[in-house]
Amino acid sequence: MAERGQAVRILGGGLAGGLIAFALAERRPEVAVELVEAGDRLGGNHVWSFFDSDIADEDRWLVAPFVSHRWDGYEVRFPAHRRTIAAGYNSIESERFDQVLRERLPCVRLSEAAELGDIDARGTGDLSALDLGWQKFMGMTIETDRPHGLTWPIVMDATVDQLDGYRFVYVLPFGSTRLFIEETYYSDTPELDVAVLRERILAYADRQGWPGVPANRVETGVLPVIIGGDFDAYWRSTGESRAKAGMRAGLSHPITGYSLPDAVRLASAIARAPDLSPQALARLTRTHAEQAWKRRGFYRMLDAMLFRAAEPAQRYKVLERFYRLPEPLIGRFYAAESTGFDKLRILTGKPPVPIGRAVRAILKGRK
Template structure:
C-alpha cells in the first residue's frame, strides 16, 4: 500500500479500469496510480471481442498489444440464410490482458485485495485507508431501481480438439440451434487449428444461469459438428445487462456523492449486445486527455448520460425483441437484421447509427406481429411494471 495520497485509485481490475490505468501510464507516467483487484489476476476470466469500425486507427494502435486473435471477417447462421461478412474482428483474452498490463503497471497493481469501503476521496483496502485525488469504481454491473434490463447470459468452453476443427472464421451467431429460454445462439471463436471457444448464449428475461445445462448443450453442439474433444482447457460464464428502459439521471443520483465509476457500473455498454470494450477504450482516451483529473467524475457522468440518450433507438429495438414476439421466434428479428448492408451492421455494433440506418432497420414488413411491434415501440422509456419473458 502507498501511504501518501495517490493521484488515481482504481477499484476493480477489470476491462474498463485496466484500460484507464494502462492509458494513463502510457500518456501520463508521472501520475501516481494504483489499480486494485480482489482476484489473483487482472481481467478475471473473460474474452472480449470487437470489430474494426468500433475504434479509431489511433485506438487500434494503442490497444494492439492486448489483442490475442485477429480474423478478416466472421459468419452468421440462421435457419433461412447464412452469411459471411468481411468486417475484421479481434479478441482479447484475460490471459493476454494480465500478461501485458501486470508488467506495464508494475507496483501500480495490487492483487488479492479486500476492499471494505469506497468513496470519492479514497478506499479502505486490506483494512487500511488509502486516500486519492480521483477514485474510479469499476467493480462491474450494479443493480438500480431506475433501470429495467433483460439479460444476455452465456457459458463458454475453450476446448482442444483431437483433430482440426476446419473453421477459419468466428461464427458469432449460429441460431440454427433449438430456441430455448429466449433467443439462443452458439458463438464460436477459432483460436488455432485445434483450439476453439464455444459459447452457448441466451437473450433472456431472467438472469438465472443454469451452467450445468449449458455445458451439456455445448457438448451436444460440439458432437453435432463432428468434433471430438481431447480436453477442456478453460471455462467462462457471464450475465450481461441488455437495456430496455430507465431514468439515467436518477441512476446517477443514487450513486455515492462525487464517486466516479467506469464500465458496466457507469452504464457504459452497448444497449443491445451488452459489450463494453469500445466504450471502455473511448473512456480511457478521454480521461487520459483531461487537463485536470478533478474533471474525471463529471466527464464520466456526461459520457454515460450522452451514450444512454444516444442509444434510445437501441432500447426500442430491445423492447421489440423481448415484447413483440414469442421467445422461440425472436431469432427472426436477427435473421432479418443480418440481411442488411454490411456497413449498416457495422455502424450498429459501433453504436453509431445514422437516421437513415434507423429508418431502414424499421422499414418493410417486420418479422413480428404489427400490433405487438407498435406496443413495444410505444412502451414507456422510463419503465413499466411489465417484465420481459
C-alpha cells in the same frame, strides 16, 4: 496537463478499470496510477471480442497490445440465411490482459478491502433502476480430436433449437484443434444451468464434427440488456459525485451488453483530459455516460421490440433479417453509431414482429 506527483487510484481491475490505468500509464507518465483489484487476476476470467469498426483509428493503440487473436471476417448462420462478412474481428483473453497490465503498470494491488478511489469501476450499480432483459452465456474451450477446419469465427449460429428466448452458439477458432464455444441466450430471466449448458456445448461440437474434450477455460456471464429505466437513479445508486467507469457508469451497448468499445472510449477521454482531479473526473465520466445514454434511445427501443413484442421462439427472425442488411450498416450498429438512414433501413420493410405489439412495447418502454 496534470501536475507532476498527482496520483489516480482506480478501484476495479476489470476491463474498464484496467484500460483506464493502461491509458494513463502510457499517455500521462507524470501521473502515478494505482490499480486496486479484489480478485487474484486482473480481468478475471473472460474472453472479450470486438469488431475493427468498434474502435476509432486514433484509439487502436489502447487495445492492440491486448489482442490474442484476430480474423479478417466472420460467419453468421440462421435457418433461412447464412452469410460471411469481411470485417476484422478480434478477441482478448483475460490471461493476456492480466500479463500486459502487470508488465506496463507500476502499481497493481490485489486487495479485498473496499477503499476510496478516484475512479470506481467495480461492476454494476443498482439494476433495479433499469428495465432489463438478459444476455446470458456459458463458454468453454474444447480440444478437438482432429483439426476442426474453421477459418473464421461463427459469431451467431442460430440454426440450433430456440430455447429460453433467442438462442445462438458462438464459436472462436483459437488454434487448429482448439475452439472456444459459447451458448448464448437473449432471455427474460438471468438464471443459468451450467450443467445443462455444458452438455449442450459438447453436443453441438459433436454435431459439427468437432468431437473433443474440454480444455482450460470455462466462462459464464449474465449481461444486462437495457430496455429503459432511470439513468439518474442508476448513477446515484453508487454515489452522486464520484467518477465511474464500465457498467458502474451504465456504459454498455444496450443490445449486445458488450462494454469493450465504451471502455476504450472512456479510457481515451480520461487520458486526454487536462484535469485529473477527483472532481473533474467525476464530471467527465458523468457527462460521458449521460450523453451515451441519451444517444442510444434507438437501441433501447429495439430491445423493447425484441423482448416485449417478439415471441421468444421467434426472436431469431429479428437478427436473421438484420443480417441481410449492408455490411457497413452492421458495423456501425455494433459500434452504437448508426446513422439516421441506418435506423430507417433497420425499421423499414416487413417487420418480423406484429406491428401492434411492437408499438405497445415501444410505448411501454418509454414510460
